Amino acid sequence: MAIDCEDQELLEGFLAETTELLEKLDDDLITLEKSPDDSELMNRIFRSIHTVKGASSFLGFDFLVKVTHKTEDVLNRLRKVELSLNSEIMDVVLEAVDLVKTLVADIKDGEIVERDIETVISKLIPYLSEGAGEASVLSPAASATRKEPAPAPAAEAPVTQEAALKEAAEALEEAAAAAQEPAAAKEEPAKAAPPPQPKAAAASKEPPKQPAAAKGDELADNTTVRVDVKRLDDLMNQVGELVLERNRMIQLHSDFQAGLDISGFTDDFGKLSKRLNFVTSELQMQVLKMRMLPVEKVFKKFPRIVRNLARDLGKEVDLQVFGEETELDRSVVDEIGDPLIHLIRNALDHGLETPDERLAAGKGRVGTVVLSAAHEGNQIVISIKDDGRGIDPERVSKKALDKGLVTEDQLASMGQREILELIFLPGFSTKEQTTDLSGRGVGMDVVRTNIRKLNGIIEIKNDLGHGSEFILKLPLTLAIIQSLLVEVEKEIYSIPLSSVIETLRVSTRDFHMVGGQEVLKLRDSVLPLLRLQQTFDCAHAGEDRETCYVVIVGVAEKRVGLVVSRLLGQQEVAIKSLGKFLANLPGIGGSTIMGDGRVALIVDPMGLIGGGESAGVRKSA
Structure with missing residues (x-):
């Protein structure tokens, strides 16, 4: 009706x-x-x-x-x-x-x-x-x-x-x-x-x-956002400033066209450009603040979930929540709910022991799960930590081997962190009988995929017998990013600055081939290289260089050097969607428009390091 x-x-x-x-x-x-x-x-x-x-x-x-x-x-x-x-x-x-x-x-x-x-x-x-x-x-x-x-x-x-x-x-x-x-x-x-x-x-x-x-x-309405009146006032003030600068620009252009005294035109225009840059940056910040929501919007449903799960599992759980006032863009808030629910369930089902098991291990009957959020630079860090049994790397290795997800040779070359990350592989599970609640691996690949779609990363800290911690690092907004502009054979690309660790100018004679992989010896480590010219099939510009630049990017503990022709500097860019036709291009997460009108593609380091699975730097909704 x-x-x-x-x-x-x-x-x-x-x-x-x-x-x-x-x-x-x-x-x-x-x-x-x-x-x-x-x-x-x-x-x-x-x-x-x-x-x-x-x-x-x-x-x-x-x-x-x-x-x-x-x-x-x-x-x-x-x-x-x-x-x-x-x-x-x-x-x-x-x-x-x-x-x-x-x-x-x-x-x-x-x-x-x-x-x-x-x-x-x-x-x-x-x-x-x-x-x-x-x-x-x-x-x-x-x-x-x-x-x-x-x-x-x-x-x-x-x-x-x-x-x-x-x-x-x-x-x-x-x-x-x-x-x-x-x-x-x-x-x-x-x-x-x-x-x-x-x-x-x-x-x-x-x-x-x-x-x-x-x-x-x-129930939550995804089409509206509550905005503090003060933020609206601040926005209106900035719009007023922008109108003043617009009028000044029109006046300068009018004077220039009329052929009036323009001896000071260059200085005036320079001042106007700086002022416009300042006002636009402030306006952008005010708009972003209006889109910000406290992460409490997601966190507040977890006490109910934990209560129900604890009773179903016969466990006693104390959920502690910190940092729920931490703000992030609503587009990120809308997407992190499902991954967090799965990680919370995972902590209760696999991480925490039953009261009897905890007493036998010398722990208190009540297990603790700590959910926290905090700002770290231009990222938000969300942690799900439990004081349970932790993750057994040997058990993870054996299960991955039994399921044919890795070979013995691959396992032999893996460190403990890489072994723990095997739980993110599709089809991995350490549980003998699957349940509807969770599973380390039953859906954990989906968790990582969803986090990658937000241009974020997930890391694991583990203390066997004492608990584990899953750490999510997410951008505050999906609309605008700080980037490093690089040139690859006369084509311009934008690399998210959050993924850039350092840049180097090196001689091509320092490159070596090891097992079919081009590498560079960097201090005490060997850095795998990736030539963006070959990756993106850029036409050769006809210049043979003896030196080039290497942009070292990292995702979690993984590092790779991107070989480029030139570094053009840092710039804040607005992310534009490539549309359905060009969606999910390996290594490309979006595009932006430069000051001269040219289009620059945004590199997706996570997609490059992950073997072609694009993390998808997305335009904000």
Whole structure:
């Protein structure tokens, strides 16, 4: 059934505010389970559900009112200490919140889907006070004339239209909620929702379907970003500065065309260029800040995931989260969720031992998983660290050999880090029986592929018997990068500066062939070389040089020297997509347009080092 809402702006406001409230609920509820005496947290959770109920009733979403009303009643008994919080109650409340997310997602999709809400409500009713089974609120009009299942404080009085609108638009901060709700009228207008229907009839209309819990994860609106008003003011100021410089440029051009005194034209134009460069850089920074989101948007769903997994696996886990305020581009935020979920599951399933195993190893019963984020230069570093059993390199080697992923000769030449990276190979798994939860290798190749698509890298630190750590290094934004411009036989290429370790000017006589691979002896190591002229099939410019330049690039611990004709200097470039036709070119991740209008291809070091698998430097969405 399609949603018919006369005020589309009000509906969009409801969806935005409700989504924001629900996104925070999972994290708050898991925190409450650990700190049941935190009355402030309990009240915040209660108000969130109450706000959703009030706004839903005003818009006539009676199915949402039913679920949120019963959930609110259970939360009210908990906050009045009429119930003691335990895992069973929390399971039911979380299931109810999942259903609310699903129902809101249905509204967002523009269709009212008939779902089995009575199953969840029937699980909530046993935790209500006596007589609650008969007190089912089917609509705001009905709720105004019937008693609440439990003695309700003033804050639980039915809300007026004005209060509901305020809740939908502002999500009611604590002080506003306390001031608004006691003043609510004793009766809500009947037109706020359809007439009440008997409970049995409502139940018979709905087929017994399980709520699509996964749909709740899609509540976040990927088409909008909340922006601080101060950032908008700063942006407007920079646009004003840009307008002034534009006017100055027009005036200079007009004077030049009119043949007026242009003796100081060169100096004036030089000053204008510097000023334009400064203002444009500031404007760019302000726009990037507007696209930035805290990584908390991704992190806040992990406490719920860890709680559920720990119970399924029979393990006791303490999840510690740090740096959730760290900001990065929304395009990166949208892409890192799935890889992080898999790594978290991997840490619980494979990394942490059971309580008995930990005690036998001299550890505490409760395992620890630390999820952290921090800025490091122009990158964000995300770490997933556990204090479990670690990764056994011998077991990894044996499994890779048994599966035919490597040969004995290859293993003999590998260091420990290279052996650990075998878990990223497709089809690798150290587990004898695969599960739906995770697997070191079951999907780990997908994790690395997804990180590479973000032009990031993943590294492993391992301490056998004491735990392991997976470190993700990601760019802050996918739209603009610092690059090193190089010339290869009169063609210009851009190399991301984040991958450049150093540059050298060397004689071609210092190059040697070892096992069919051209190499350069660099200090105490041998550096493999890659001639970009041959890699990209550049036409020979007819110049035979005795010296050339080598740009040393690195991905994780791997190093390779890119042989180029000349170094042109560093420059900040905007990444442009090559389109579907030229997507996934080995070693090429995008393009940019130079100041003179020429197109320069952006080199993908990860694709070159990884044997042709392009990491895909992408244009930001």
